[in-house]
Amino acid sequence: MIPFLLTGLLATAQEPLPMSLRLALTPKIDGVIDSEEWDPFVSPEPFRGFLQWEPGALYVAGEVPSGQEARVSFDLKSDGWIIGEDNLEVTVSQDGVKVRRLIQDIQAGARWQDEPLIAQTILCKTESNESGYAFEFRWLGLGATSFERGKKFNVRMEAREINGPEVMAFVPRATAPIELALDRATGLPEGMSWAPEHAVRSVVPGEQIKLRLNFVNKGESGVGRIDLRTLGFASLFTSSHQLPFPSFDKKKRAFVDYQAVIAEGAPYGYTRLVAKLDKPDGSVAVIESSYQITDILTVVPNLRVEKGEVGTPRLIRGDVKLISNTNESLKGKMYFDLPDGWALRKGNDAGFGIYRERGQTKMGVELVSPQGLSGLHSIPIRIQIGEKTIITTEYLVLD
Ligand SMILES: [Ca+2]
Ligand SMILES: [Ca+2]
Numbered sequence: 001m002i003p004f005l006l007t008g009l010l011a012t013a014q015e016p017l018p019m020s021l022r023l024a025l026t027p028k029i030d031g032v033i034d035s036e037e038w039d040p041f042v043s044p045e046p047f048r049g050f051l052q053w054e055p056g057a058l059y060v061a062g063e064v065p066s067g068q069e070a071r072v073s074f075d076l077k078s079d080g081w082i083i084g085e086d087n088l089e090v091t092v093s094q095d096g097v098k099v100r101r102l103i104q105d106i107q108a109g110a111r112w113q114d115e116p117l118i119a120q121t122i123l124c125k126t127e128s129n130e131s132g133y134a135f136e137f138r139w140l141g142l143g144a145t146s147f148e149r150g151k152k153f154n155v156r157m158e159a160r161e162i163n164g165p166e167v168m169a170f171v172p173r174a175t176a177p178i179e180l181a182l183d184r185a186t187g188l189p190e191g192m193s194w195a196p197e198h199a200v201r202s203v204v205p206g207e208q209i210k211l212r213l214n215f216v217n218k219g220e221s222g223v224g225r226i227d228l229r230t231l232g233f234a235s236l237f238t239s240s241h242q243l244p245f246p247s248f249d250k251k252k253r254a255f256v257d258y259q260a261v262i263a264e265g266a267p268y269g270y271t272r273l274v275a276k277l278d279k280p281d282g283s284v285a286v287i288e289s290s291y292q293i294t295d296i297l298t299v300v301p302n303l304r305v306e307k308g309e310v311g312t313p314r315l316i317r318g319d320v321k322l323i324s325n326t327n328e329s330l331k332g333k334m335y336f337d338l339p340d341g342w343a344l345r346k347g348n349d350a351g352f353g354i355y356r357e358r359g360q361t362k363m364g365v366e367l368v369s370p371q372g373l374s375g376l377h378s379i380p381i382r383i384q385i386g387e388k389t390i391i392t393t394e395y396l397v398l399d
Contacts, residue, residue, distance in 0.1 A: 020176070020177055020178050020179055021178070021179055021184045022039060022051055022179065022180055022181060023039050023052055023053075023183075023184060023288055023290050024055070024149075024180070024181075024182055024290035024292075025037075025039055025059070025232065025269075025271065026059075026270045027052070027059050029123055029124075029136045029138050030127070031127030031133075031136055032134065033050065033063060033134050034232075036233075036235065041155075042157050047062065047063065047064060047068070047070070047157075047158065047159035048062060049061070049070070049072075049158075053180045054147075054270045055147065056140065056147060057138050057141065057147055058138070058141060060090075060136075061135060061137070062135055062159070063129070063134050064135065065131055065159060066131065067132075068132065068159040068160060069091055069092060069159065069160060069161075069162045070092040070093075070135060070158070070159050071157070071158055072090045073090075073156040074088045074153060074175075075087050075154035075155075075173075076145065076153045078153055078154045078177055080172070081154075081173040082172055084104070087101065087102040088100070088115065090122065092135045092137065093126075093162060094133055096124065098114075098119060099116070099118045099122070100112045101115050110169035110170040117376060117397065120375065120376045121140045121376060122138070122139045123137060123138045124136070124137035142397055147180060148180065149180055150179065150180065150181075151179070151180045152178065152179045152180075153177075153178065156173055182201070183196050184287070185285070185286070185288075186285065186286050187279070187283060187285040188277075188287075189217075189219060189220075189285065190219045191217060191218040191221070192216070192217045192219060192221050192285075193215070194213055194214060194216070196211070196212070196213065197212040197214050197255070198211045198212060198291070200325075201290070201292055202294050202325045203292070204295065205237070205262050205263065205266040206262070206264045207262060207326065208259065208260065208261050208262070209259075209291060210260075211257070211258040211291060212255055212256075212257050212258075213256045213275060213287060213289070214253065214254075215253065215254045216252055217252050217253075217254070221245075221248070223245040223277045223278065223279060223285075224245060225243065225245060226244075226245050226275055226277050227275070228241050228256070228273060228274075228275050229274060230273055231271065232272065233267045234266050234267060234269075234293055237263040237267075238262055238263070238266065238271075239258075239259070241258075243256070245277065256275070258273050258275070262293055266293050268295065269294075270290050270291070270292050271291060271293060272288050272290050272291070273288070274286060274288050275289075295390055296326045296328070297332075297383060297385065298323040299320060299322060299323075299383060299392040300320070300322075301319075301320045301365075301379075301381060302319055303317070303320075303379070303394055303396060304316065304317055305396055310399065311372050311374065313371050314373075314398055315366070315368055316365075316366070316367040316368070318365055319362045319364050319365055320334065320347070320365055320381060322360060322361050322362070322363065322383070323358075324356075324357075324358050325358065327357045327358070329353070329355040329356075330352075330353070331352070331354075332352060332383055332386070333383070333384050334347060334350045334352065334363055334381065334383055334384075335349060335381075335382045335383075336367070336380070336381060340370075341370030342370060343367065345366040345367065346365055346366035347363055350363050369396075374399065376395060376397055377395070377398060378393045378396075379394040379395070380392075380393055381393070381394060
């Protein structure tokens with residue numbers, strides 16, 4: 001036992017510190033890690049781990065050597081791995097995903113508890129490759145585990161031998177703090193800082209977006225050129241430009257606009273603008289800023305299951321926010337295509353109109369679940385705007 005324990009601890013000490021700010025980026029969950037699809041997180045050879053997010057979901061991927069499984073440890077309150085009941089371990093192999101929670105019991109000490117319901121909220125795909133396999137998963141944040149901008153928690157990612165020797169539950173794990181963010185900069189010259197000044201971060205294919213980067217320089221920047229482009233699946237559908245870095249004004253400020261045309265057919269999802277600044281010493285500073293290519297309407301359901309007895313019909317209340325991403329006015333109807341046994345008291349066949357540019361509206365909803373349901377359930381919400389259909393799925397946990 002002891003030699004394995006020591007190896008584990010040494011491996012921890014040698015791992016490079018991952019970048020703490022994670023960008024919003026929507027991957028394609030197909031088990032294939034494409035170039036520019038993922039944000040690298042850790043790379044203790046030969047394992048490589050990736051981590052990113054978008055509102056409502058956390059995305060994790062890895063390249064795993066054959067004979068090994070990936071293990072991702074979450075300390076969701078960042079208060080220590082063996083502290084609290086917020087410590088989750090997700091194990092991924094080509095056989096699927098397992099989730100268990102570390103519980104501190106005053107009498108019995110630390111123990112593991114299986115979490116099949118959380119495992120249901122993880123969609124995972126794996127694909128074999130020359131050296132082993134790759135996995136990609138999406139974890140829907142439900143209830144207390146919501147994934148949104150500014151959320152902070154601790155993570156550890158590693159690969160280990162399948163069914164290899166287990167260390168005892170109470171052995172602490174070193175985890176790294178991360179923050180779910182939309183912007184990140186690395187290598188800016190001394191004295192130089194930046195901030196995004198984007199009026200909006202969403203754009204519909206066929207329309208334009210302007211992302212403004214504001215710079216303040218209190219040092220000697222000497223930045224030569226700035227190169228702006230969109231990375232990933234959207235790169236072929238978007239503009240890229242290169243321009244001389246503008247001079248700073250008397251208040252030591254300068255700005256650069258990324259004015260991008262998004263071509264029809266661009267894939268939906270969060271993508272990133274990357275600005276590369278050539279520094280006088282030949283190195284490059286990198287600014288990354290997430291933005292969203294999306295449909296004309298963003299549908300944000302916010303439904304709560306009211307307290308009640310397990311297995312009895314449960315009341316679900318809340319609203320659905322409709323946010324326009326376009327300058328055009330939108331008029332349509334909302335429908336719930338519910339499975340048998342569900343009753344809809346409020347919200348179905350409800351009309352709406354958003355007449356302001358990028359305006360929004362909120363629709364009240366009340367549902368009643370059938371008898372005898374528990375676990376994870378999906379609620380499809382269909383928006384009809386003329387001939388156009390937009391479908392969003394809300395997930396509910398009936399406990
Ligand atoms: Ca993929
Ligand atoms: Ca904890």
